Amino acid sequence: QIQLVQSGAEVKKPGASVKVSCKASGYTFTFYDINWVRQATGQGLEWMGWMNPHSGNTGYTQKFQGRVTMTSDNSISTAYLELSSLRSEDTAMYYCATLYMAQPFWGQGTLVTVSS
Amino acid sequence: SYELSQALSVSVALGQTARIDCAGNNIGSKSVQWHQQKPGQAPVVVIYRDKNRPSGISERFSGSNSGNTATLTISRAQAGDEADYYCQVWDSNFWVFGGGTKLTVL
Numbered sequence: 001q002i003q004l005v006q007s008g009a010e011v012k013k014p015g016a017s018v019k020v021s022c023k024a025s026g027y028t029f030t031f032y033d034i035n036w037v038r039q040a041t042g043q044g045l046e047w048m049g050w051m052n053p054h055s056g057n058t059g060y061t062q063k064f065q066g067r068v069t070m071t072s073d074n075s076i077s078t079a080y081l082e083l084s085s086l087r088s089e090d091t092a093m094y095y096c097a098t099l100y101m102a103q104p105f106w107g108q109g110t111l112v113t114v115s116s
Numbered sequence: 117s118y119e120l121s122q123a124l125s126v127s128v129a130l131g132q133t134a135r136i137d138c139a140g141n142n143i144g145s146k147s148v149q150w151h152q153q154k155p156g157q158a159p160v161v162v163i164y165r166d167k168n169r170p171s172g173i174s175e176r177f178s179g180s181n182s183g184n185t186a187t188l189t190i191s192r193a194q195a196g197d198e199a200d201y202y203c204q205v206w207d208s209n210f211w212v213f214g215g216g217t218k219l220t221v222l
Contacts, residue, residue: 037211044214044216045213047213059209059210095159103161103165104161106161107158108158109158
């Protein structure tokens with residue numbers, strides 16, 4: 001079955017960077033985009049962007065342009081989200097998701113806490 | 117940019133039918149997904165491409181989409197259906213989410 005397994009929780013200081021991983025299984029990793037969505041505590045879902053593992057092409061929402069990088073290591077079917085210049089407002093749960101045969105599948109989420 | 121609107125909350129009596137709406141300009145021309153999120157858990161898709169149920173999702177969940185409104189219908193509501201529900205569409209390559217509706221089963 002299709003699974004997306006994310007890395008564990010992170011605690012970072014303001015100004016630092018964080019890199020979250022998302023390991024895919026159960027399908028051909030390079031065939032489908034990986035999307036990243038975040039959710040602050042008590043808030044709704046906020047889509048951050050996508051990347052295509054085959055081509056390396058990416059698309060980011062304007063809000064995160066210049067601070068976000070989405071990459072992949074296709075040899076291990078793993079996608080990465082890197083967010084730099086962290087601030088307290090970036091404290092949130094970060095989810096990866098893919099669209100397999102038109103059906104979305106979600107990772108379990110990674111909590112990133114930004115605190116001095 | 118494309119926007120989706122949802123009511124903040126919907127209540128339904130146990131065993132009755134709940135309807136959660138998602139409004140967007142000509143949303144009927146787009147493919148709508150519905151994501152269920154229970155407290156402390158990751159979202160789970162309950163409807164995709166307007167009306168398709170993933171394997172393992174109860175047949176009590178159904179979806180429709182026409183004009184400017186998409187609707188998630190939950191029949192014979194159970195206590196376990198209490199959750200936040202988010203509608204979502206694709207606008208070009210972008211995912212767009214509604215603000216979410218909290219379903220309370222009374």
